[in-house]
Amino acid sequence: MNYIRTKNGILVKNAKDFEPRHVFECGQCFRWKAMPGGSYSGVAGGRALRVKKVGNDILLEGTDERNFHEYWAGYFDLSRDYGAIKETLSRDPVLKRAVEYGSGIRILKQDVWETLVSFIISANNRIPRIMSTIERMCQSFGERKEQNGETYFDFPAPGRLAAMDEKDLRGCGCGFRAKYVLKAARIVSEGRADLYSLENADTEDARDALLYFPGVGPKVADCIMLFSMAKFDAFPVDVWVKRVMEHYYLKRETSLAQIRRLACERFGPLAGVAQQYLFYYARGTMGKATDRG
DNA sequence: TTGCAGGGGTCAA
DNA sequence: TTGACCCCTGCA
Numbered sequence: 408m409n410y411i412r413t414k415n416g417i418l419v420k421n422a423k424d425f426e427p428r429h430v431f432e433c434g435q436c437f438r439w440k441a442m443p444g445g446s447y448s449g450v451a452g453g454r455a456l457r458v459k460k461v462g463n464d465i466l467l468e469g470t471d472e473r474n475f476h477e478y479w480a481g482y483f484d485l486s487r488d489y490g491a492i493k494e495t496l497s498r499d500p501v502l503k504r505a506v507e508y509g510s511g512i513r514i515l516k517q518d519v520w521e522t523l524v525s526f527i528i529s530a531n532n533r534i535p536r537i538m539s540t541i542e543r544m545c546q547s548f549g550e551r552k553e554q555n556g557e558t559y560f561d562f563p564a565p566g567r568l569a570a571m572d573e574k575d576l577r578g579c580g581c582g583f584r585a586k587y588v589l590k591a592a593r594i595v596s597e598g599r600a601d602l603y604s605l606e607n608a609d610t611e612d613a614r615d616a617l618l619y620f621p622g623v624g625p626k627v628a629d630c631i632m633l634f635s636m637a638k639f640d641a642f643p644v645d646v647w648v649k650r651v652m653e654h655y656y657l658k659r660e661t662s663l664a665q666i667r668r669l670a671c672e673r674f675g676p677l678a679g680v681a682q683q684y685l686f687y688y689a690r691g692t693m694g695k696a697t698d699r700g
Numbered sequence: 701t702t703g704c705a706g707g708g709g710t711c712a713a
Numbered sequence: 714t715t716g717a718c719c720c721c722t723g724c725a
Binding site: 630 | 707708709711
């Protein structure tokens with residue numbers, strides 16, 4: 408990819424398949440906030456960043472070239488050709504519309520531990536509350552850092568959360584998910600599961616391993632694999648994806664497991680990317696979407 | 701103003 | 714297969 412250094416950041420040139428609003432509001436991440444003027448501000452990988460579209464370019468403010476290469480280029484999946492992915496998916500007439508609607512979506516490569524906890528919290532929950540719960544957890548238990556005079560908080564490490572009580576986590580707004588987060592933290596910090604090795608496992612094996620965590624069912628496991636392990640054949644089915652799949656493809660009430668199976672057959676190794684376009688399309692066009700950040 | 705249903709699922713029975 | 718689960722919001 409092409410980029411130039413600026414005074415306090417990196418300008419990625421001709422990033423035509425990168426629209427910050429699509430990337431940050433398609434439901435894959437919870438720590439990016441929309442700022443006045445259309446930029447997004449967030450924390451990932453222990454680093455703070457501001458992201459803004461400038462014409463056809465993307466300005467990443469608050470990083471240097473080293474951190475850009477070490478972290479952000481991978482996080483934003485910048486080496487992948489989403490134009491080619493969209494072309495392939497657009498052979499399907501429904502996906503063609505969905506891809507046009509969310510043309511700037513990219514699948515982020517997020518931290519596995521943070522993604523595990525975030526999606527445990529997402530169960531039967533709404534986006535604004537998920538975001539505020541995670542932010543409170545970070546402020547209460549995450550490492551405090553400063554960058555250009557601004558304070559931000561890292562996502563708390565497994566050992567840090569493992570040392571807490573259930574009531575501490577309830578205090579952050581986790582609700583009934585507090586016990587799941589706590590147990591997951593203890594499993595990871597005690598070395599009973601190696602989250603980061605799952606990236607190298609095949610999708611079915613990684614899925615089985617994730618289902619071992621309390622609070623992780625089929626949908627959450629698929630989200631973790633798609634949004635932190637680049638397993639693009641994972642197809643998370645939530646109510647919106649169920650809705651859009653039944654409406655445009657299946658024409659009848661269908662079980663979650665069956666929708667997942669049919670989608671994987673139909674979309675193959677790009678099923679997860681297709682899911683993101685369909686999800687964003689459904690959220691924007693099908694009925695009420697009152698809880699969008 | 702108050703009350704109630706329901707939400708980007710999972711668990712347990 | 715079904716109800717309970719935190720708690721906040723929208724709506725009657």
